[in-house]
Amino acid sequence: MAGNVAIEQLAIADWVKGLAAMSTREFTLQNVQDYVIRHAVLPETLDKYCYFSKGNYTRNLIFKNDLFECMTVCWEIGQHSRIHNHRDQNCWMSAPIGRLRVQNYHVDRRDTAHGTCKIIPTARRQHPHLFKALRQL
Secondary structure, eight states: OOTTOOOEEEOHHHHHHHHHTSOTTTOOHHHHHHHHHHEEEOGGGGGGGOOOOSSSOEEEEEEEOSSOEEEEEEOOTTOBOOSBOOTTOOOOOOOSSSOEEEEEEEEEEEETTTTEEEEEEEOOOOOTTEEEEEEEO
16 A cells, blocks of 8 residues: 555544445455555544553453454553464554554464473564564553
């Protein structure tokens, strides 16, 4: 997609409505990524979905159907997620408020007998076996 710049700003209700209008056949990795990139969410429309906790980041559901869930994930400055993956699911992120640092990891070695693995930081963005951690800046 040329430029990777949002061409339209929408209230979160309209943003979700547009994404939910995609048929199952249209709901592909590329189409969703293009939608997320091209349609920014107006930050003030997220207020009622933003709940913060001093101890941990919070996940707050906005919408759910058979194809996707839309949620706010709220961090205080300095909070971070644990290293995780999405196990056969996809994840698109947008930060209409604040800034995030994403650190991806690649599995270097697996020890299936002990149920452990060695992970290393990577700059790669998309791979089905990547793990990630997020930090609020």
